[in-house]
Amino acid sequence: VLLIYKQWYQRRVREADDEDIIDETLYFFKANVFFKNYEIKGPADRLLIYLTLYTTDCLNRLNKSKSKKDALNDMHTLAISRFALPGEAGFPLNAVYAAPQGPDTEKMRQYLTQCRQELGKRLVEKVFGSSDKPSKWWTCFAKKRFMDKTLTPLGQQF
Numbered sequence: 001v002l003l004i005y006k007q008w009y010q011r012r013v014r015e016a017d018d019e020d021i022i023d024e025t026l027y028f029f030k031a032n033v034f035f036k037n038y039e040i041k042g043p044a045d046r047l048l049i050y051l052t053l054y055t056t057d058c059l060n061r062l063n064k065s066k067s068k069k070d071a072l073n074d075m076h077t078l079a080i081s082r083f084a085l086p087g088e089a090g091f092p093l094n095a096v097y098a099a100p101q102g103p104d105t106e107k108m109r110q111y112l113t114q115c116r117q118e119l120g121k122r123l124v125e126k127v128f129g130s131s132d133k134p135s136k137w138w139t140c141f142a143k144k145r146f147m148d149k150t151l152t153p154l155g156q157q158f
Contacts, residue, residue, distance in 0.1 A: 004118055022119050025051040026126060033144045040096060049093065050112070051119055053151045058123050059142035060152075068128040075120030083116075083151065085109060092149045 004020050019027075025048055032038070032052050040046060061078055065071035084090035085108055087099020100108045127138040 004114055021047055021051065022115065022122055024048065025055060025119065026122060028052075029055050030141060033141055033146045035146060036148055038147055046093075046097060047115070049096070049147070050151075051115060052146045053092070053149060054116055054119060055123060056142065056144065056146060057151050058120055059127070059139055062124070062127050062134050063139050063142050065134065067132045068124060071124045071128060071134070072121070075124055076117065079113060079116035079120050083112070085112075092151060 004022060021044065028048075029052060032048075033056065038045070038049055040049070058075060058078065061074050062071050065074050085100065085105065086094060086097030091097070123138075127134045129135065
């Protein structure tokens, strides 16, 4: 489990140069989204892949948000909505993820929910900044499919 710096609650003070997996996902998103293949070297790469796919879903939702406030509400709703875990039928990356067993299933769901919530908040800040309209330099990546996969089930629209 990788450490996540939450904006709304922290147990320790975040230094200016501290980065977590959420920062890394957002920093490399625009380059990574063009990859059709991604070499997995460890568990952090698996989480990076999942969060990159989730970022694409978030951008699709942000394209339709009318204001920054609506965008924050949309990101929260998306983060806490039911989602498939590795080993479940709707999970697109079952080939590269091992299914969690027993109590690890709920821990994984909680951790991914935290990651989704924090990524959504930080993405809204990047996409909207100080304006009330989304940046076209972020939303133009909404239609790209990282590794030709999506977390959104077929036929489900935002």
